[in-house]
Amino acid sequence: MSKSKIKNIGVFTSGGDAPGMNAAIRAVVRTALYYNLQVTGIMRGYDGMIHGEFLPMNRKSVSNIIQRGGTILKTARSDEFRTPEGRKKAYDNLVAHGIDALVAIGGDGTFTGANIFIEEFGIPVLGLPGTIDNDLAGTDFTIGYDTAINTVVDAVDKIRDTAESHDRLFIVEVMGRDSGLIALRSGIGVGAEAILIPETKTDINALFKRLEKGRKDKSSKILIVAEGDDAGGAFEVAAAVKDRFPQYDTRVSILGHIQRGGRPTCMDRVLASRLAVAAVEKLMEGRKGEMVGLVNGDIYYTPFRNAIKHINEVNPSLLKIVEILSL
Amino acid sequence: MSKSKIKNIGVFTSGGDAPGMNAAIRAVVRTALYYNLQVTGIMRGYDGMIHGEFLPMNRKSVSNIIQRGGTILKTARSDEFRTPEGRKKAYDNLVAHGIDALVAIGGDGTFTGANIFIEEFGIPVLGLPGTIDNDLAGTDFTIGYDTAINTVVDAVDKIRDTAESHDRLFIVEVMGRDSGLIALRSGIGVGAEAILIPETKTDINALFKRLEKGRKDKSSKILIVAEGDDAGGAFEVAAAVKDRFPQYDTRVSILGHIQRGGRPTCMDRVLASRLAVAAVEKLMEGRKGEMVGLVNGDIYYTPFRNAIKHINEVNPSLLKIVEILSL
């Protein structure tokens, strides 16, 4: 490791919380200490940066947190950071606390903010992709996605018990306002009849045909609907289905906020740990303005402005699998 | 065991499914076989009885099901069973299959049907309390209740992660149209700020005061609302709270159907097993028209007409605990 001029790294979480954020915080802190740097926790993201919520961190600050959902540094929206005055206050606080580099854990809003901050004040920032949605370019998976899809699968496994017992059709809504990635993998994982996602135009008549055909030899059915699907959420889809098939015993389940929490999976903890180690090491080497991701098993760096471009393609082979296996 | 004249026991599940029903079915089948009786599974409750869906059962029929949610015998509503013609058909089918006694697993609708059936045809029936709601008289706990409250606790533990991270107030709706028992124990289990149940008049101003007071030193809050609360469901309560405290970051989560499914807990499996063994043994001894429950650790028999009386009292000491511990 080349000699670094960085002395004190600030770390914060921002945007929606995601399981594995604590594993990332732990790894940032321990890596900084391993390289004899100081490390400061900033509470509530940009808002805490503006209001001076700083917390010096040591090994003990992050012991026994790798397994916890949420984020010990908390997270918040910050309207004030959108103003030049707010950002100036934030920067002054960083200077006052001797913080000369940042690790920002979050999603597109987090990185957009970081980018402006770098442009205005030149402070080095690297980002870690912390969001359950998996909708950032530059990483195969975001921290929290693997946990979220397992939470969906666990919930739908329970729902299937009752669906089977009653020969019911369940329409289950999962998170994903702009992205169908949670719906897609969890839908394959639960053996869904069909998966409705914003990235593809939903053909409601094709759906009806599939339901009708499948009805003959399958008693229960699960449809997975991403909340941002163009056909509407689960309630809208259910209304259309009931209208067409009044004889079906149809139920709706909105999984909601349980998808954000819970103990992170092993893969999310490993991913968070790997990316965080790399982020600290690369800050020391002088990199900045990039999101640290994992692509094909290797650490990969993507400029913030590219990372936040919404991905609106889904793997067509995964869509094909749904079609093959559901019938 | 006195010599029994019973030769073939029919077993069925009816009403909403509940975790542990399979453990009960398994135990009915194995106990019948242990005592050299035949045993017949009846699919889809009273509806299958009317339509002749009968299934001879042996040890293998029930192997490897003790851990599964739902019911392998399925369950359904039956409007036809409400008619004398329907019941006549059902009885004729039982006679045709040589079934001379029944174990009915379900809730109040199940037992109401059983009672009429006994009156009209004299066939011996004993009931097992299979419902997540725990709202039957004559047993401390119903089969499925323990699993359901653990499912709620698991879900709210996840929600708390995100509530803590964002300093949010979550209003979580749990099952219980007429009964607050799921809300009450799960609410204590998650450390809820307040629990709103149909058995007590909800004082919305007292709730506001509690929220206001608690806000000072607690960042996140969980309210548990039974779906049948007199203040309305979670959305109504959330609207009132938002109106009074617009500054709170408030979210609603409707747990819904996940509460019915899932692998049964150990206690639900043990309860189901104990009650089912007793039911078969007591049918052989000539008892009928009763629900078999567990009261203070002992098997307890309650005439169907008493079991189905809705319990509308809750343990005041549990309510007091919520008040003490939430503040």
Add this chain to the structure above:
Amino acid sequence: MSKSKIKNIGVFTSGGDAPGMNAAIRAVVRTALYYNLQVTGIMRGYDGMIHGEFLPMNRKSVSNIIQRGGTILKTARSDEFRTPEGRKKAYDNLVAHGIDALVAIGGDGTFTGANIFIEEFGIPVLGLPGTIDNDLAGTDFTIGYDTAINTVVDAVDKIRDTAESHDRLFIVEVMGRDSGLIALRSGIGVGAEAILIPETKTDINALFKRLEKGRKDKSSKILIVAEGDDAGGAFEVAAAVKDRFPQYDTRVSILGHIQRGGRPTCMDRVLASRLAVAAVEKLMEGRKGEMVGLVNGDIYYTPFRNAIKHINEVNPSLLKIVEILSL
């Protein structure tokens, strides 16, 4: 509540840790605060009392711990507390910190120590049954037992997957040096072929017969052995089975320490909360020298010297159930 002379309650955990201890600590702290008492956490049980590890506690000290396994107050053995000098030091420390009453959470060793302490110094102590073994008189269930049996059931459900796939006989050892209560309920919960516990003489030939008979129509089998069984632990039993049935594909699994940890179940949290509230209220009313338990749904008080008498009877109806259902 009558006016209490108690001003500052000390709370500690001692002996083996058990899930739900944190829920108990939380409830002791919040109840004391509710009644305007001070409350002090004592780290590492009697050892911390001797070495002055005291921690003033407030609402925040116990927020977000109800769901955690282990004990935030830690626990330890204390040889020094067995000496009059050690106890004197402990008492002097209590006096120095103004602690005038204690809630002791633990098992028989904890209560034995508490009893001597009361005799020597007259300080009021009430105890909460915190042990996974469920072997204390005066309560239907101890705090931690319900979680432990569910942990066993979860583990054996996994083992059954592989047992079924390979047609194997698994001999699973669970905790219980002097008590078969974990083995008994979890064994019923997993549908064990047989359950070997210290309370009953193990008849190895009867076991062989049962295995032989069952082998005909069941492919996989689970035996549950309490570690303190008179036939030895799982390895000894496996050796005997292999000797008699060399053709069986037999495997051993020692579940070990996973049984002590994990998020407590809803029932363990509710039990811990109820007993802790009662303990604080009753200390205020002047009770002491008793374990607070739950018997038939009601709070029940048992003098320490009676609570620690080992229970060596098991419910014969549960043993009968194993016999009926396993064949």
Add this chain to the structure above:
Amino acid sequence: MSKSKIKNIGVFTSGGDAPGMNAAIRAVVRTALYYNLQVTGIMRGYDGMIHGEFLPMNRKSVSNIIQRGGTILKTARSDEFRTPEGRKKAYDNLVAHGIDALVAIGGDGTFTGANIFIEEFGIPVLGLPGTIDNDLAGTDFTIGYDTAINTVVDAVDKIRDTAESHDRLFIVEVMGRDSGLIALRSGIGVGAEAILIPETKTDINALFKRLEKGRKDKSSKILIVAEGDDAGGAFEVAAAVKDRFPQYDTRVSILGHIQRGGRPTCMDRVLASRLAVAAVEKLMEGRKGEMVGLVNGDIYYTPFRNAIKHINEVNPSLLKIVEILSL
């Protein structure tokens, strides 16, 4: 899809069972049906092939199994298949049942057998990597690995509760006779102090130094030992540690067979589904003698003889992460 001459695909599982095998079986069956092929389940791997245990499969045969651990087709060793006579019998049975292609789900033993079978009889076989060990070349992950490492993480999270409460050092043995891959990722996931694996020479003195250094500010510690480590299993390592640090409160836990079972994770279900769809499609296109894996997100084909070469390198960046984060 080009017109295929294949009419009836046989599918079987062989070797140790792994979570996700049922998801793979389901996907093989449904894909074959989707392409209007017949599909036959072969029970107990090569042994069932020899003894004629064949099962025609339809959609219903594989409904409601995607979430189950183990394998509904069972698995077994087959000494007879190692003989030319055994293999001849197996092949004759395939011919008699009209099976003209095979999907073999398992590990290196499975593929070794498949290779000989192809050489001797020319029947097309493709393989799916079904093993928790992740030790096959030609796929980033094997089916079952993700579930196994999560099972380890869940278990060690429980153990950590008790380790923290008692300030103990736990030495936890995980599966991996020749491979440290389960140990490596699960060890990072639980925040282990050190990870001992067969791929690297264990330096026991370096371990002692690390333990000593870490002891100063960390109360509990977890060592993860792969069963095949050159320093021995967990008991041997524990003996060495106790000898050097008699003052440590040290405990051993052998996780054992729970690592093979359990509901598969979402990723294992998706992986199994993708690979199985590809296997059937590629059999139809005339491929054979290869394992179907997933490398960098794309389907990848590896000749059996290359797939079974044991991988004895581990990602050095993962080992470095353990060193950085544990201190």
